[in-house]
Amino acid sequence: MYRGILPAISLDWLGHQVSAGMQLPENWREQGLDVVVGCRVAKPGPSTVWRQMRDVGVRLVLDLDDDYFHLDPANTMAYRLWSHPRMRQGLLDNIALAHTVTCCSEQLATVLREHHDDVRVIPNGLPAQHLGSPRDYDPELLSVGWAGTASTMHELPQAVRALNRIAEYRRPGGVVVRLVGIDQSTAVSLGLKGRRLGALGWVEDFGHYLTAVEEFDVWVAPYRDIDFNRAKFPTKYLEASMLGIPLIASDIEPYRQVIRHGENGFLVRHEHEWGRYLKRLVDDPGLRRRMGMAARAGASGSILQAINQQWEAALAPAMERTPA
Known part of the structure; x- marks a missing residue:
């Protein structure tokens, strides 16, 4: 919600054409996408699409809301999932493919800057x-x-x-x-x-x-x-x-x-x-x-009205081509 739906709503307020959901539509190639924000993209299927979008010129922004490189073993299911070598490597590969990486805290940004040169901290917000x-x-x-x-x-x-x-x-x-x-x-x-x-x-x-x-x-x-x-x-x-x-x-x-x-x-x-x-x-x-x-x-x-311009800047230059 905080890293997907709410930012999408706030960008809509700025006049951008935005959609949000749990997965891309199968006909994403026909959507004329300028930029895609992907949250925690790591599994093989989404990773394939992530690379395909990069190949056809879609601007990619990968967003992380937690530190998946320092997981809590007490959270057994998440620890098993994200500690799997294929998942971890998938996440690293997709971070590398992204044009920009966004996250919710400076502490997390410090971790992510070991893997990407352009990491932006965008806080959570509410209407x-x-x-x-x-x-x-x-x-x-x-x-x-x-x-x-x-x-x-x-x-x-x-x-x-x-x-x-x-x-x-x-x-x-x-x-x-x-x-x-x-x-x-x-x-x-x-x-x-x-x-x-x-x-x-x-x-x-x-x-x-x-x-x-x-x-x-x-x-x-x-x-x-x-x-x-x-x-x-x-x-x-x-x-x-x-x-x-x-x-x-x-x-x-x-x-x-x-x-x-x-x-x-x-x-x-x-x-x-x-x-x-x-x-x-x-x-x-x-x-x-x-x-x-x-x-x-x-x-x-x-408030979202104070944060949406930070999202807009992270999604640039694609947003610059979108009427506002």
Whole structure:
């Protein structure tokens, strides 16, 4: 979504003729394509088409949203797939064929510059409309939230103890822990428990996902300090800040760059701090408001309307030939 659909929508706003999908149409030769952005192109079939497009003069931009050269073994399926010699070599070959490589963070760009001379960092963004959605910073029932996937659930145990405790905290109106992206049985297997635990499971529609996380009053984003995570974009901060939600995140490289500790979020260095910062935010609606609004105030630079020109520049010179 962040590296395909949303950039395509933003380029359409600039007047370009854009389409996006999971794969190219079989009649791509008849489409009159000037430029193609391929995300994580590595498998044999797509690699063949990638080379064919290069041969007929299509400008190729290869985009990576994660560091596939420093994978996390805890994510077993992805590790097996991307550690396979054929997949890794396919990715390297397609990086070499690309005219330009784009990625989401400077840390990842450092890795990719070992394999390509033209690597551009283009951050993730969201439409400006989300900056204006109203928030109630003092609801009766307070929601503490986490959002992720099956591939990021291995980060959650760092905060499990604090989440279990805050769910039982005797606050007027109570506290509920909401999880988006994993189901109840997975949450329980990770050590989460209690009557005030809600797990929504995977939400395929991105609009529905944003609606679900907008219900959070406090957002937690635990991450292990490993190479793979250091190369990530701080997407949870992007989403939380656009929606005005105070975020507590691990003190690792991507989040350290955007969170001013105690002002627009909290950074956690030690496990016991998850509970401390959760309790401070749960107890203090004024702090939730100040921190959420401070984060939102700095989010204007993350709107798609501010980022689409970076995508346009990366796709040049093909875009220069397209009426705008």
